[in-house]
Amino acid sequence: MSADTDTDRFWWQKLYRFLIGGSRDLRDTGLFHKLSLTAFFAWIALGSDGLSSSSYGPQEAFVALHGHTSLAIFVAIASALTILVISASYSQIIELFPSGGGGYVVSSKLLSPGLGMIAGCALIIDYVLTITVSIASGADAIFSFVPPEWHQYKLVFAGATLALLIVLNLRGIRESATALMPIFLIFVASHAIAIGYAIFSHLYRLPEVTAEISNDVSTLSSQIGMWGVFVIVLRAYSMGAGTYTGIEAVSNGLQALREPRAETGKRTMRYVAISLAVTVVGLVLAYLLFGVKLQEGKTLNASLFEAMTTAWPGWMGQTFVVVTLLSEAALLFVAAETGLLGGPAVLSNMALDKWFPTRFAILSDRFVSQNGILFMGFAALVMLILSHGSVTFLVVLYSINVFITFVLSQLGMVRHWLTVRRKVADWRKRFSINLTGLILCSVILVAVILVKFEEGAWLTFIITGALVLTAILIRRHYRRTSILLKRLDSLVEVVRATGKVKTTGGMEDIEAVVPNPKFDPRGKTAVMTVSGFNGTGLHTLLNIRRVFGETFRNFVFIHVGVVDAGNFKGSAELQNLERHVERENLLYVEFMRREGFYAVGMRTIGTDVIDGVMDLAPTIFQKYPNAVFFGGQIVFPEETLITRFLHNYIVFAIQRRFYHRGLPFIIMPIRV
Secondary structure (H helix, E strand, C coil), X not given: CCHHHHHHHHHHHHHHHHHHCXXXXXXXXXXXXXXXECHHHHHHHHHHHHHHHHHCHHHHHHHCCCCCHHHHHHXXXXXXXXXXXXXXXXXXXXXXXXXXXXXXXXXXXXXXXXXXXXXXXXXXXXXXXXXXXXXHHHHHHHHHHCCHHHHHHHHHHHHHHHHHHHHHHHHCHHHHHHHHHHHHHHHHHHHHHHHHHHHHCCHHHHHHHHHHHHHHHHHHHHHHHHHHHHHHHHHHHHHCHHHHCXXXXXXXXXXXXXXXXXXXXXXXXXXXXXXHHHHHHHXXXXXXXXXXXXCCCCCHHHHHHHHHCCCCCHHHHHHHHHHHHHHHHHHHHHHHXXXXXXXXXXXXXXXXXXXXXXXXXXXXXXXXXXHHHHHHHHHHHHHHHHCCCCHHHHHHHCCHHHHHHHHHHHHHHHHHHHHCCCCCCCHHHHHHHHHHHHHHHHHHHHHHHHHHHHHHHHHHHHHHHHHHHHHHHHHHHHHHHHHHHHHHCHHHHHHHHCCCCCCCCCHHHHHXXXXXXXXXXXXXXXXXXXXXXXHHXXXXXXXXXXXXXXXXXXXXXXXXXXXECCCCCCHHHHHHHHHHHHHHHHHHHHHHHHCCCEEEEEEEEECCHHHHHHHHHHHHHHHCCCEEEEEEEEECCCCCHHHHHHCCCHHHHHHHHHHHCCCCEEEEEEEC
């Protein structure tokens, strides 16, 4: 490796560590406590999407009334009830699935893996749109009070903000929530002041407003009938469906919450539901009391805050408007946090079930789903560019997919309560909550599709359908690969049948049954990386003996237990992983000792196999100076872009690292 290349890597690593932060230590006993979120911080990280939707959801519903603003109060009340019902439904999902996973896991476990996959794909697209809509809406809010000539930079500003949020999330969930807390609190405080002022300053007008609403409804119903009034309200209600899209985020992100997760999750859900319902109803009521209308280049909330503060002292009113709009814009940016947290969580769960590349389940050394965050961020950036940051266009695509997931998850819960009705005493109450949620979500889904389909929502179905097809093809490839690898696993059965491995305990049990032959300093030492006692490992081991004969008389087996999204759920899970790695490693040791060879095992756990091997290598070379490292690599009948993308080829990366240090590493092919 050249000095220039070493220098380039050094500076790149320094820049990466400066932006992302240093790696975390798995041996830190307080690691999970430090990384997990309390209900308050979870409200910020997971509830910001729901609360920020009050910046555009009520506006979309209000504008959709086409001048019949007196009906807005009915839309607001219906929205608040929907928020409470959906949150109550998801609280029951949290109880039943305390490890998280949300709609994907619920649909997969309670309906079928196929329907779960559809729910997961719909949720991923929804999270991409959550990020895009939040960023675009935030940019709109900020550019509502800047000179018009600056508007040409709005898209660039939105893209830069998205890049900053990606970096924050790569640093870690807790860090991003802590950094964004002041923005969230300023939003809550400023909007509470605005809603409170709007209502209390117009208390004397409430009877008058109530009479106006009653008269308008009577007049309108006499013209178009009550059914016509219902259709207008339903259309506005469905156009504001983006208001509910953040509610499911808590159940998807449970793995990030502090123990006991179910209780923390339910408490967070209450915070989200109450704050969102109060904000939505309060803003719509304020629109009515101040009689605001949408103005070119301004959000409805901007018009409201300006109308509200006209009687205030100049500096006070202007300052309040600027601070409130900035907090609103900033919270919209924070809302993208939900997509950057929930999206990778869904991707990792689906990757563990082989619907998506397994690399999405891998964690970085900061214990975040780095690949998932980058994927969601890049997809959102593409949508931002293609839509030119148009909130109007994005909202058309938005909210359909989340209701697909809502409907499937509620259907799964309804089925569950019917199945366990003889075992759960209060099943009727629980069944009623989820059934109500199912009916509401189904009505909204149908209404949203009918209203938005011709406006461009058909594009959402094409994008989601393409992702579903991709997931099916990926799962099919992994299944075919599994069938091919099962042929190799017959080696394990042969080895067990011949009695080459018997013990199931630790090293003490192996020493008692099969003492270790004496280390042969004249024979070379083969150091082999393994990933479990399986066909691929045995195939590689037997190939080393077949090709090199008696050259290697000493064997060292390295097993790096990978900490991924599937097992990074607490210290108990990590201990289970360590025990599993030890057992699997010792089976190789026992096998080679019974064959008459000196054999020892070395193991570690971490997020990266390459780093784990490289950390152990200096110790091994110090003890066994003539060691040669080996690794096995599957060779498919046909090498394609798909096989390269879906399989990590870690052994080649390890080999490159060894070669750059002038150390031997041999790859043994495993044809399947």
